[in-house]
Amino acid sequence: MALETLKGVEEIGGFKVVVMDDLREKYPDKFRRDGSMHYEWFEKEIRPNSYVYVRNDKNSISFTIQNGPVKEVGVNGCQIDTMAEVFTHMLKELNKQFPCRENSVAITHFETGIMWLLKRKIDREKRGVEGHSKP
Numbered sequence: 001m002a003l004e005t006l007k008g009v010e011e012i013g014g015f016k017v018v019v020m021d022d023l024r025e026k027y028p029d030k031f032r033r034d035g036s037m038h039y040e041w042f043e044k045e046i047r048p049n050s051y052v053y054v055r056n057d058k059n060s061i062s063f064t065i066q067n068g069p070v071k072e073v074g075v076n077g078c079q080i081d082t083m084a085e086v087f088t089h090m091l092k093e094l095n096k097q098f099p100c101r102e103n104s105v106a107i108t109h110f111e112t113g114i115m116w117l118l119k120r121k122i123d124r125e126k127r128g129v130e131g132h133s134k135p
Contacts, residue, residue, distance in 0.1 A: 003059050005093030012052060012089065013082030020055040051078040052086065061086070071131030081117045084110055 009017055023046070024031050030041045051064040066077035088110040095103040124130035
């Protein structure tokens with residue numbers, strides 16, 4: 001049920017959401033007769049450009065996390081704030097269906113956490129250390 005809250009969401013945190021179930025339809029030549037994917041293709045063509053993956057058939061979501069400072073290694077994954085945005089979105093959608101105080105408080109705390117992460121990023125940018133392995 002929770003994963004259904006992401007249906008139709010194409011981007012979160014500036015990153016494209018890849019619906020793994022759709023890849024077979026879009027790229028039938030990238031799948032074997034038994035239905036398995038050519039993962040070499042996925043690792044070369046999909047993963048380097050997208051970092052949020054949804055599999056409706058398995059009711060799962062996964063992320064490729066940034067490995068190393070962006071200014072030193074480039075963007076190669078999403079940050080933790082992207083994950084927080086995904087969870088906030090999902091909880092907001094669930095709260096529309098099943099509203100309660102506890103969901104609302106949790107949403108507020110997620111949004112507060114995202115705000116503090118943004119404040120940290122702005123502070124690091126002002127100090128010229130954002131994207132680097134420096135305190």
